[in-house]
Amino acid sequence: MIYFITSNRHKYEEIKKAIDFEIEMLTISYPEIQAESLEEVAKYGIEYLIDKVNGDFFIEDSGLFIKALNGFPGVYSSYVFKTIGNEGILKLMEKVEDREAEFQSVIAFYDGDINIFKGICKGKISKEIKGNRGFGYDPIFIPEGSDKTFGEMEREEKNKFSHRGKAVKKFADYIKMREFY
Amino acid sequence: MIYFITSNRHKYEEIKKAIDFEIEMLTISYPEIQAESLEEVAKYGIEYLIDKVNGDFFIEDSGLFIKALNGFPGVYSSYVFKTIGNEGILKLMEKVEDREAEFQSVIAFYDGDINIFKGICKGKISKEIKGNRGFGYDPIFIPEGSDKTFGEMEREEKNKFSHRGKAVKKFADYIKMREFY
Numbered sequence: 188m189i190y191f192i193t194s195n196r197h198k199y200e201e202i203k204k205a206i207d208f209e210i211e212m213l214t215i216s217y218p219e220i221q222a223e224s225l226e227e228v229a230k231y232g233i234e235y236l237i238d239k240v241n242g243d244f245f246i247e248d249s250g251l252f253i254k255a256l257n258g259f260p261g262v263y264s265s266y267v268f269k270t271i272g273n274e275g276i277l278k279l280m281e282k283v284e285d286r287e288a289e290f291q292s293v294i295a296f297y298d299g300d301i302n303i304f305k306g307i308c309k310g311k312i313s314k315e316i317k318g319n320r321g322f323g324y325d326p327i328f329i330p331e332g333s334d335k336t337f338g339e340m341e342r343e344e345k346n347k348f349s350h351r352g353k354a355v356k357k358f359a360d361y362i363k364m365r366e367f368y
Numbered sequence: 369m370i371y372f373i374t375s376n377r378h379k380y381e382e383i384k385k386a387i388d389f390e391i392e393m394l395t396i397s398y399p400e401i402q403a404e405s406l407e408e409v410a411k412y413g414i415e416y417l418i419d420k421v422n423g424d425f426f427i428e429d430s431g432l433f434i435k436a437l438n439g440f441p442g443v444y445s446s447y448v449f450k451t452i453g454n455e456g457i458l459k460l461m462e463k464v465e466d467r468e469a470e471f472q473s474v475i476a477f478y479d480g481d482i483n484i485f486k487g488i489c490k491g492k493i494s495k496e497i498k499g500n501r502g503f504g505y506d507p508i509f510i511p512e513g514s515d516k517t518f519g520e521m522e523r524e525e526k527n528k529f530s531h532r533g534k535a536v537k538k539f540a541d542y543i544k545m546r547e548f549y
Contacts, residue, residue: 218399218401218402218412219401219402220399220400220401220402221399221400221401221402221409221443221444221447228402231399256451256452256456257450257451257452258451259448259451259452259456261447261451262402263402263444263447263448266402266442266444267440267444269438270437270438270439270440270442271437271438271440271460275437275440275460278459278460278462279452279456279459279460281459
């Protein structure tokens with residue numbers, strides 16, 4: 188059995204649907220450190236969890252990185268969303284021409300070693316809040332190859348672009364390969 | 369000997385000047401977790417350091433908490449400053465009437481137990497960047513009882529109001545009391 192350590196049932200359901208091996212949700216809280224990259228945060232979390240979980244396990248963390256804001260809100264995306272929200276991000280981006288941004292998702296999987304799988308979705312920050320689907324920054328993020336925000340897309344359409352979908356795909360490929368050997 | 373675990377020589381000098389017992393600067397990096405309060409961040413840091421430092425030691429962490437932004441940038445003040453800076457904060461505060469804010473400083477001291485000393489400086493966010501003294505958010509913070517920003521004050525004047533000064537005072541009182549018993 189592979190455990191997904193999270194308290195976010197939404198993420199659990201999303202990932203469970205995208206893979207063809209069994210996982211189980213397990214809620215153990217672990218420290219998320221202040222760092223520059225999602226990889227550092229995830230590695231620290233895994234090391235904390237190693238002797239607390241009996242079996243293989245993984246964690247997932249994601250964030251929105253805006254180029255003109257030097258990567259803000261980055262690894263603090265969830266805290267920033269709770270405090271200043273999408274309105275705050277749009278205010279910071281007023282009169283900013285370079286609207287380039289990317290969503291990143293990192294899955295860290297422990298099976299005796301730490302394996303990192305990263306998915307990136309490039310795109311830009313919209314000028315206004317659009318759509319009410321998804322969650323978090325979805326209504327202000329327009330992925331490359333579309334003119335709609337994630338907030339305006341059905342889940343299936345969003346999954347074609349999604350950073351989390353890409354990380355999950357790499358993870359699933361690894362599991363498949365591992366079973367082969 | 370009491371060790372101050374920090375990599376910030378500026379803070380070390382500032383605190384050293386404000387106390388009448390001996391401290392020594394020691395640079396060991398420790399994880400800063402993502403949390404709601406400075407106290408949680410400091411406690412986690414102390415627990416990490418306990419078996420790495422031979423003797424009594426303390427750490428200091430501070431942050432700016434803006435009421436209208438739900439406490440943002442809070443425990444992430446240093447990261448937020450590096451990414452969006454004072455310009456970013458002023459942009460977020462455009463057309464915001466309630467400009468109430470406070471600086472907080474937490475000193476966590478370990479001498480067999482964890483002791484927390486907290487200093488708060490209440491004030492408000494200015495409408496523009498003023499002054500070039502101090503560092504960080506000093507040029508946009510006006511403490512209660514003044515009409516100047518910290519950025520416009522000499523160090524001595526700033527220290528009368530300072531959150532860090534207040535935390536250091538509580539810490540020094542504790543050391544004095546401890547020596548008495």
